[in-house]
Amino acid sequence: MITPYHLLKSQMHRLGLAVMLPVALLGTVTLTNQLPTATAQSSGGNRPLTIRSDVQEYDAKAQVITARGNVQMLYPARQIQATAAQAQYFSKERRIDFSGNVYILQQGNNSIRAERVTYLIDEGRFIALPQSNRQVESVYMVDDGDMSGQTAKPAPRTPPLKR
Secondary structure (H helix, E strand, C coil), X not given: CCCHHHXXXXXXXXXXXXXXXXXXXXXXXXXXXXXXXXXXXXXXXXCCEEEECCEEEEECCCCEEEEEEEEEEEEHHHCEEEEXXXXXXXXXXXXXXXXXXXXXXXXXXXXXXXXXXXXXCCCCEEEEECCCCCCCEEECCCCCCCCCCCCCCCCCCCCXXXX
């Protein structure tokens, strides 16, 4: 007899998903457009942090979520969006490690591009590392305030980054 459980297990196997994240810890796990989605919520503020990717694994002992392939993270409470090849959410340490062509957009206009970025959730701090012989690129929108009639000098032109 084929049960709904067997059908779901069969569908997950065809998608190449080895592990689904525990619902009790994460709040929700859903399949959207064939991509696993995990939404982590803290017990205090219940602010969702959603990670979408091709494959996700959960290590219950270490309480680490690993997302691989086309990773997209949304953290609306901090106005953060990120993309990477892989992300690991360390729930005990309250840290997210991104790797592989990382792009992070905060508050809709500040951004970081790097090979590896660590986000320390409680500190609201990013630590970015480049590929060998490359650099990290950050773009920040700076409010110059009232320049009191001063004429701003145009920014010097810089050559585009080599990719």
